Amino acid sequence: MELFYFVVFGALGAVVAALELSKNSKDRINTSSAFNSFKNNYLVVYSLMMAGDWLQGPYVYYLYSTYGFGKGEIGQLFIAGFGSSMLFGTIVGSLADKQGRRRACVTYCITYMLSCITKHSPQYKILMVGRVLGGIATSLLFSAFESWLVAEHNKRGFEQQWLSLTFSKAIFLGNGLVAILAGLFGNVLVDSLSLGPVAPFDAAAIFLAIGMAIILSSWTENFGDPSENKDLLTQFRGAAVAIASDEKIALLGAIQSLFEGSMYTFVFLWTPALSPNEEEIPHGFIFATFMLASMLGSSLASRLMARSSPRVESYMQIVFVISSASLTLPIITNFLVAPSKVKGGSISFAGCLQLLGFCTFEACVGIFWPSIMKMRSQYIPEEARSTIMNFFRIPLNIFVCIVLYNVDAFPITVMFGMCSIFLLVASILQRRLMAISDKPKMENWTAMKERDPEAEALND
Numbered sequence: 001m002e003l004f005y006f007v008v009f010g011a012l013g014a015v016v017a018a019l020e021l022s023k024n025s026k027d028r029i030n031t032s033s034a035f036n037s038f039k040n041n042y043l044v045v046y047s048l049m050m051a052g053d054w055l056q057g058p059y060v061y062y063l064y065s066t067y068g069f070g071k072g073e074i075g076q077l078f079i080a081g082f083g084s085s086m087l088f089g090t091i092v093g094s095l096a097d098k099q100g101r102r103r104a105c106v107t108y109c110i111t112y113m114l115s116c117i118t119k120h121s122p123q124y125k126i127l128m129v130g131r132v133l134g135g136i137a138t139s140l141l142f143s144a145f146e147s148w149l150v151a152e153h154n155k156r157g158f159e160q161q162w163l164s165l166t167f168s169k170a171i172f173l174g175n176g177l178v179a180i181l182a183g184l185f186g187n188v189l190v191d192s193l194s195l196g197p198v199a200p201f202d203a204a205a206i207f208l209a210i211g212m213a214i215i216l217s218s219w220t221e222n223f224g225d226p227s228e229n230k231d232l233l234t235q236f237r238g239a240a241v242a243i244a245s246d247e248k249i250a251l252l253g254a255i256q257s258l259f260e261g262s263m264y265t266f267v268f269l270w271t272p273a274l275s276p277n278e279e280e281i282p283h284g285f286i287f288a289t290f291m292l293a294s295m296l297g298s299s300l301a302s303r304l305m306a307r308s309s310p311r312v313e314s315y316m317q318i319v320f321v322i323s324s325a326s327l328t329l330p331i332i333t334n335f336l337v338a339p340s341k342v343k344g345g346s347i348s349f350a351g352c353l354q355l356l357g358f359c360t361f362e363a364c365v366g367i368f369w370p371s372i373m374k375m376r377s378q379y380i381p382e383e384a385r386s387t388i389m390n391f392f393r394i395p396l397n398i399f400v401c402i403v404l405y406n407v408d409a410f411p412i413t414v415m416f417g418m419c420s421i422f423l424l425v426a427s428i429l430q431r432r433l434m435a436i437s438d439k440p441k442m443e444n445w446t447a448m449k450e451r452d453p454e455a456e457a458l459n460d
Contacts, residue, residue, distance in 0.1 A: 002346055005285055008359065012292045019299040031165070035158050039166045041218055042149055043173055048211035049141060050174035052112060054182035055204040056134075058287035059190065061271045063197040067122040071272065072408035077124075077131050078268055079401045084135025086397030092139045101148035102221045108140035109212035116205040119198050151222040171370070176298065179291035187284025200284075239391040248379045251433045253392040256372055258426040259320070261399040262419040263365060266327065268404060269415055270358055273330050274351045276412075281347055286355070293359040297366020304367075305374060312371050313434035319371075320427035323364035327420045329357030331413045375433075 031039075064074045092104065111133050118130030149166065189199040243250050275281050304315055333350040347355070380388050403415065410418075 009289045016296050047178050048207045050178050052204040052208040054179045055200045058283040059197050059200050075404040079404045080131040081135040082397045082400045084132040088136045089139035100221045102219045104144035109208045112137035113205045116201040119201040176295045180288045183284045183288030239388045255426045257396040258422045264400045290362040293362035294366035297363035301367040301370045317430045324420045324423035326357040326360040327416050330416045
């Protein structure tokens, strides 16, 4: 493996370590031993679930290409996954509430393991079935586990403040450390041990099976609130009314769809971008590097959100502009660096530049997740939160499906250019969100001055 990969990984690791070690000591939350046991059990399960998901990510495109499928056929397989998630993502939350969250979590494990098994077949139809199963599993992963945790936490009478501690630990472990270890482990399986591109999927199935065993042996069942047990049409009508009547919610949904749509398109494009001439690249190690860059972003976000200034609505405008610029590197290098026509070999100079840009984009992704969560908590009403969030995933998945369906119709530089434009639009919408979020404060101050003329004098 080239020294370049180690230098980038080591530099990112040093920066993340420096940021974490230089943080001021935060006030620690005093919890009970019963809660710690409950929290640790959930973190073990969640980490195993995320390991099963992260192990597969870097090798999906690579596996399909080794089976001889072209970019268009692979795009259709990706569309099947996103389309499946779009169709089932809108109803899995409701089904989990009615049939039981623990049962839904077990269903996730079984569905994803079946999806992993299909990767052993080079037949297109079987791989398509696997993608559909994977889409269903993804919908369950991002709804059932969180729903079970919140309900169980409240049922056991733990303090509400302690829930944020579980969430923060789950994000650090599942979306950070586990992702990096999964990328490195996958690289060992495929490159070091030469077990082939299917090996990470087999390892993922093992982790999922272990997690399922823990769920079955230690988790209790819980259900949704019967008073909120509405049919899907009623839920969607309420979400549509909330979005249409509040510009802040509509803007937030558009921003989320634009950024996540660009992010998921990037997941499909980074492999062919770094190896346009079938260069040999360490997929697992690069994936781990991306996750380390994302951890860097998360560390920066925690510092930014700990301060009263700048506000989330303010700094996210800059983040979207930086992420847009980072995805223009494939376009810039295509014009400035003469493309190589030699097949195989190691990563090119243009590929090295693009990798640095992609790491920058992943750092922006790391800032995006906790920041969008904070804005959702501010603007989306609690009584319709899950329905509205699922509502936002419909245009997101439609957007990604359209992009992937037309992936063969445009050069890869055009695809990156389109993502870059979408991120610029997200920055503009973020600016609008900040402007209208300031209006209530100005209106309140004006009203106070009208009621109390002395307030104006004090301000002067």
